[in-house]
Amino acid sequence: MPYCNQCGNKIEDNSKFCGNCGATMVNQPVQQTQQHYARSPQRIKHSGFGIAGLVLGIISVVMSSTLLLWFIGFILGILAIIFGAIAYWGKPRDKYGLAGFICGLVAVIVAMVWFIISARRFF
Numbered sequence: 001m002p003y004c005n006q007c008g009n010k011i012e013d014n015s016k017f018c019g020n021c022g023a024t025m026v027n028q029p030v031q032q033t034q035q036h037y038a039r040s041p042q043r044i045k046h047s048g049f050g051i052a053g054l055v056l057g058i059i060s061v062v063m064s065s066t067l068l069l070w071f072i073g074f075i076l077g078i079l080a081i082i083f084g085a086i087a088y089w090g091k092p093r094d095k096y097g098l099a100g101f102i103c104g105l106v107a108v109i110v111a112m113v114w115f116i117i118s119a120r121r122f123f
């Protein structure tokens, strides 16, 4: 005899609704829920490269947005691009990698703008 998914009430074999709470009886709802939960942790997992890329990317953006530290931001930005690319285009696709990649790219562009500005000032 099946049981209600909502309230746990016993249900007649041929009944399509729960007599206690009125929930509709769908075949194998418990199995679907288990599959959903089994799949989700793999997606959430982040690789070391992805986290490193994201952290480096954020730091590099902050660094390159200041005039004095743009060179450090430039180097960290390149590292963030490399780590981010490894994480995002690697086998377990990590979205942190893409975020790090974009942050690194922004940092490198900002650092290059600083370089052009300071180069024009001195020459």
Ligand SMILES: [Zn+2]
Binding pocket: 004, 005, 006, 007, 008, 009, 018, 019, 020, 021, 022, 023
């Ligand atoms: Zn019920």
